[in-house]
Amino acid sequence: MSSNQFKESKILIEDNSLDSLLDYFLTKNNLSKIFILTDENTKKYCLSILANFFYNKFDFTSIEIAGGEQNKTIESCIAIWNQLSHAGADKNSLLVNLGGGIITDIGGFVASTYLRGINFINIPTSLMGMADAAIGGKNGIDLNAIKNQIGSINFPDMIFIHSLFLKTLNDRHFKNGLVEVFKHGLIADKKLWLNLSSVEINRDSIGTILTKAIEIKNNIVTEDPYEKGIRKILNFGHTIGHALESCLLNSGEYQLLHGEAIVAGMIMETWLSEKYCGLKLDESSEITSKLFEIFGKKKLSLINFDNFISYLNYDKKNQHQQFNFSLLNAIGSCKWNIAVSLEDVKVVFNRYNATI
Numbered sequence: 001m002s003s004n005q006f007k008e009s010k011i012l013i014e015d016n017s018l019d020s021l022l023d024y025f026l027t028k029n030n031l032s033k034i035f036i037l038t039d040e041n042t043k044k045y046c047l048s049i050l051a052n053f054f055y056n057k058f059d060f061t062s063i064e065i066a067g068g069e070q071n072k073t074i075e076s077c078i079a080i081w082n083q084l085s086h087a088g089a090d091k092n093s094l095l096v097n098l099g100g101g102i103i104t105d106i107g108g109f110v111a112s113t114y115l116r117g118i119n120f121i122n123i124p125t126s127l128m129g130m131a132d133a134a135i136g137g138k139n140g141i142d143l144n145a146i147k148n149q150i151g152s153i154n155f156p157d158m159i160f161i162h163s164l165f166l167k168t169l170n171d172r173h174f175k176n177g178l179v180e181v182f183k184h185g186l187i188a189d190k191k192l193w194l195n196l197s198s199v200e201i202n203r204d205s206i207g208t209i210l211t212k213a214i215e216i217k218n219n220i221v222t223e224d225p226y227e228k229g230i231r232k233i234l235n236f237g238h239t240i241g242h243a244l245e246s247c248l249l250n251s252g253e254y255q256l257l258h259g260e261a262i263v264a265g266m267i268m269e270t271w272l273s274e275k276y277c278g279l280k281l282d283e284s285s286e287i288t289s290k291l292f293e294i295f296g297k298k299k300l301s302l303i304n305f306d307n308f309i310s311y312l313n314y315d316k317k318n319q320h321q322q323f324n325f326s327l328l329n330a331i332g333s334c335k336w337n338i339a340v341s342l343e344d345v346k347v348v349f350n351r352y353n354a355t356i
């Protein structure tokens with residue numbers, strides 16, 4: 001798909017009402033049926049908000065799948081495709097993805113492939129979804145624990161962000177989403193990083209920070225929707241982080257949430273940035289001490305290094321057998337396509353594990 005086919009998603013950020021969502025539905029032409037995709041938690045905590053709002057105005061069919069990264073699979077897609085098909089979804093049907101990054105990743109992929117593509121909108125309900133996953137058109141599923149190996153870039157018609165949904169999100173998942181907000185500051189906006197480092201962030205104070213994080217992501221995606229260049233900076237922390245996440249995907253209590261794996265990846269990639277990208281030592285230690293302080297050290301002792309490297313080999317940024325990283329040259333600035341040796345990946349992996 002060439003970039004001239006890029007359709008920018010409308011992003012609505014609301015704090016007080018659902019009115020702009022109502023406008024969207026009222027002005028949508030040729031809408032035949034509305035399907036709302038949830039997992040068990042977003043069905044419980046978020047669907048009733050939409051149902052009350054839809055009451056007497058629109059009919060919808062809800063589709064529920066089991067949540068969690070271990071269900072970001074083709075089996076979940078098949079279940080949704082079947083339910084759409086049995087309920088008579090046609091080309092003018094709309095899929096509303098109501099949930100965190102798992103739901104918007106899977107739902108976006110299902111909508112992009114059902115009948116060769118139906119319209120979909122994202123209503124992110126986790127901080128991870130609002131700050132990152134629901135924006136940017138990347139959707140997909142994992143294959144054999146390899147993150148996002150199957151998927152497409154296809155943009156939702158609209159993204160509706162409402163802080164109301166954060167009220168029922170638990171603290172672990174709130175912190176998980178905060179990781180990507182810190183990442184957005186580190187790669188593109190020193191002011192955001194400083195702001196994040198100086199105030200305590202919670203559900204009440206996140207408002208303007210979240211809006212800034214969304215703006216950063218959206219600007220980068222709009223500049224390079226199909227990841228030919230600058231969009232790769234959004235992958236800072238993810239080359240290592242995704243491999244860690246894959247290694248621990250089925251490890252029960254040791255399983256890391258996406259953001260928890262990514263923050264460990266961000267710390268290791270900050271150390272790589274010193275050697276490969278000219279990041280100054282004082283900035284490097286400012287970053288790593290802040291990230292350790294806020295997000296803690298993750299337990300990686302179950303990870304076998306060779307297994308970890310085998311997942312690193314699947315990273316989509318790699319070309320010609322080299323590990324390609326996006327690394328920081330300063331706080332607020334990131335470069336991409338930087339080839340890093342296996343030996344140096346091992347050095348930072350061991351350094352992380354040795355850190356107390």
Ligand SMILES: NC(=O)c1ccc[n+]([C@@H]2O[C@H](COP(=O)([O-])OP(=O)(O)OC[C@H]3O[C@@H](n4cnc5c(N)ncnc54)[C@H](O)[C@@H]3O)[C@@H](O)[C@H]2O)c1
Nearest residue numbers: 041045100101102125126128129132133138165168169258
């Ligand atoms: N497509 C992208 O650009 C992109 C970017 C970042 C992350 N991701 C993907 O996103 C996924 C992680 O997203 P996530 O952290 O949102 O995971 P998630 O979808 O599993 O949501 C986190 C948990 O919170 C629950 N939840 C969500 N909203 C809630 C609410 N309002 N109240 C109560 N509970 C709620 C969910 O049921 C789930 O248990 C990963 O697979 C990651 O790879 C994709």
Ligand SMILES: [Zn+2]
Nearest residue numbers: 180238258262
């Ligand atoms: Zn991420």
